[in-house]
Amino acid sequence: MKRTLLTLLVAIATIAAQAQVAFEWGKAEWNIEDGRVYESIEEFKANPVTLTYPNPAGYTLTFFNILAINYDVYIDDATEPIEAGSSRQQGTDIALSYDFPEGHDFRIVVKEALLAQANLATYTTDTLSTNNDQYTIRFRINGPEVVQTYNAEAVMSLAITDQEWLLTYSLLDPAAICRDLGINDISEAQLLGLNVNGSYNGSFLDPQYGPSYFDGWRDADGEYTTYWGGYNKIAGHNAYPAVYCIKLNETCDSLKYYFYDFWKEYDPEDPGEVPGSGTETSGVKRNGPQRAPETHYNSIIWDWENEDGTITQYTRNYRVDEGQSYSASFIIKADKKAVRINATMHFVSIEEYEQYLAHIEAAKAGTTDVRPVAYYDLSGRRLSAPRRGFNIVKLSNGKAIKVNK
Numbered sequence: 261m262k263r264t265l266l267t268l269l270v271a272i273a274t275i276a277a278q279a280q281v282a283f284e285w286g287k288a289e290w291n292i293e294d295g296r297v298y299e300s301i302e303e304f305k306a307n308p309v310t311l312t313y314p315n316p317a318g319y320t321l322t323f324f325n326i327l328a329i330n331y332d333v334y335i336d337d338a339t340e341p342i343e344a345g346s347s348r349q350q351g352t353d354i355a356l357s358y359d360f361p362e363g364h365d366f367r368i369v370v371k372e373a374l375l376a377q378a379n380l381a382t383y384t385t386d387t388l389s390t391n392n393d394q395y396t397i398r399f400r401i402n403g404p405e406v407v408q409t410y411n412a413e414a415v416m417s418l419a420i421t422d423q424e425w426l427l428t429y430s431l432l433d434p435a436a437i438c439r440d441l442g443i444n445d446i447s448e449a450q451l452l453g454l455n456v457n458g459s460y461n462g463s464f465l466d467p468q469y470g471p472s473y474f475d476g477w478r479d480a481d482g483e484y485t486t487y488w489g490g491y492n493k494i495a496g497h498n499a500y501p502a503v504y505c506i507k508l509n510e511t512c513d514s515l516k517y518y519f520y521d522f523w524k525e526y527d528p529e530d531p532g533e534v535p536g537s538g539t540e541t542s543g544v545k546r547n548g549p550q551r552a553p554e555t556h557y558n559s560i561i562w563d564w565e566n567e568d569g570t571i572t573q574y575t576r577n578y579r580v581d582e583g584q585s586y587s588a589s590f591i592i593k594a595d596k597k598a599v600r601i602n603a604t605m606h607f608v609s610i611e612e613y614e615q616y617l618a619h620i621e622a623a624k625a626g627t628t629d630v631r632p633v634a635y636y637d638l639s640g641r642r643l644s645a646p647r648r649g650f651n652i653v654k655l656s657n658g659k660a661i662k663v664n665k
Contacts, residue, residue: 283375285391286314291353298401301362301460311370311395312353323350324378326385333358334367335457341369342457361458362403370395404598406591408440412603414517415661417613418560418578427638428517430603431652431660437512441594446512449594453508456482460591462494469494476507476516480579481553482587487520501555503579506588506603514640517605519580526561526573556581580607620653620661636660 291310298304311329321327327348332341344358360366372392376385412430420426434446441449453461453471461484463473473493479485479500486492492499505518562576580586590601608616636642636652654660 281317281319283319283389284315284317285373285389285393286316288313288370288373288393288395290395290397292397292399294398296399298399300403301360301401304360304401308355308357309368309397309399310353310355311397313373313391315352321350321352324380325350325388326376326378327352327354328374328376329354329370330372331356331368331370334369335361335364359455359457359459359462360401361455362401362460363406364403364458365398365400367398368396404591404593404596406598406600408437409600409602410437412515412601412660413606414515414604415606415608415613415616416517416519416580417582417608417610418576419610419613423518423521426662428605428662429652429660430515430517431636431640431654432508432513432515432601434512437592437599440599441592441597443594446592449512449592451508451510451512452591452593453484454589454591455484458589466494471507476505476518476588477502477520478505478586478588479503479553480555483553500553501557501579503555504586504605504607506586506605508590508601508603512592512601515601515603517603519586519605519607520578522577523562523574524577526575555579582607582609616661617663620663638662 288311291307291312313327315321328345329347330343330345333344334341342358344356346354346357348354356368371394372390374387374391375389376387378384379386410432412432414428414430416428420428437449438444438446443449451471452464453474453476455461461474463469463484464471474484474486477485477487480503481500483500484494485502486499487502487505489499489501491497502520504520506515508515556579557577558579558581559575559577562574564572564574566572584607586605586607588603590603592599592601634642634654636654638652640652651663652660653663
């Protein structure tokens with residue numbers, strides 16, 4: 261405790277002593293040559309692109325000081341940039357922290373830099389100095405060859421009241437994926453979840469967290485987030501609200517789909533209870549140029565019929581919107597080859613969902629061009645014929661749906 265207090269006092273004294281010293285930026289330099297080619301994202305992470313300001317006045321930076329840059333990211337031939345920012349505490353060498361996807365060319369244009377200092381009195385940061393000199397660097401990150409892409413779709417609705425009992429999923433063929441990659445078993449490949457921009461999500465790369473950290477949940481923009489909220493350790497900000505979940509299991513034979521769905525018994529005296537449904541915009545905001553996703557908070561009063569014939573009313577809260585589609589992508593890598601899996605969940609109204617099921621029943625009866633080609637039980641075991649209860653039916657159009665026989 262004494263050592264901590266002494267360190268704090270020394271830092272405060274250093275700040276006070278430097279009140280008469282101005283920070284000088286000088287001409288910054290990149291740590292790589294323009295046009296460098298990285299062979300993989302792993303090579304990039306081992307030696308990331310870094311911009312260093314010389315600090316010619318010898319300004320002493322304490323752990324209260326943060327040097328930050330705002331920059332534009334141009335991917336391949338894009339003319340519209342992606343805004344990003346990176347920072348360094350107690351130092352002048354700032355590594356680019358944007359999640360870069362493999363297999364692309366990049367042009368970085370630094371637009372602004374600032375030196376900030378933590379204000380112990382207000383618990384905020386004060387800007388001490390800014391710099392608008394522009395710095396540009398180009399580089400490429402090579403990646404595996406995508407030899408095959410598989411697309412999967414599923415349909416969900418509020419008609420599904422128990423998502424575990426009425427499980428919605430798509431079936432994949434791991435043997436075909438192995439043939440695509442030239443391997444004998446799927447365990448020889450690396451499964452990675454993709455961020456919206458195509459980069460690898462950090463939870464899959466860090467053994468400390470792993471895929472279970474997010475468990476497939478995504479926000480309204482399709483980025484990974486935590487179901488229960490709290491602090492998102494991978495993204496480095498408070499978690500945005502979870503809206504939907506799409507996850508691929510380790511054996512790569514099935515995709516599961518869920519939507520955020522929270523029930524509580526309806527209390528008409530609760531001022532937070534509003535019959536019907538409505539939307540509002542999330543108040544969560546992130547510092548810097550990135551924005552929080554616009555999240556809709558929907559609720560409806562649901563009449564639940566009990567086994568004894570009585571009705572219990574619940575408030576059912578959800579964040580998906582009818583008529584919207586929600587996507588997720590994965591990549592399976594092995595021997596410099598990759599297979600990409602794109603999954604889409606269509607969230608429809610209860611009426612549309614019933615029509616969808618009716619269409620499936622018609623397909624089973626052979627009255628439409630779409631017909632069943634295989635049957636599975638809920639554990640994924642193939643059946644010679646549908647059985648009483650719920651079955652997974654693979655259709656001739658490539659889709660898989662769940663029906664009750």
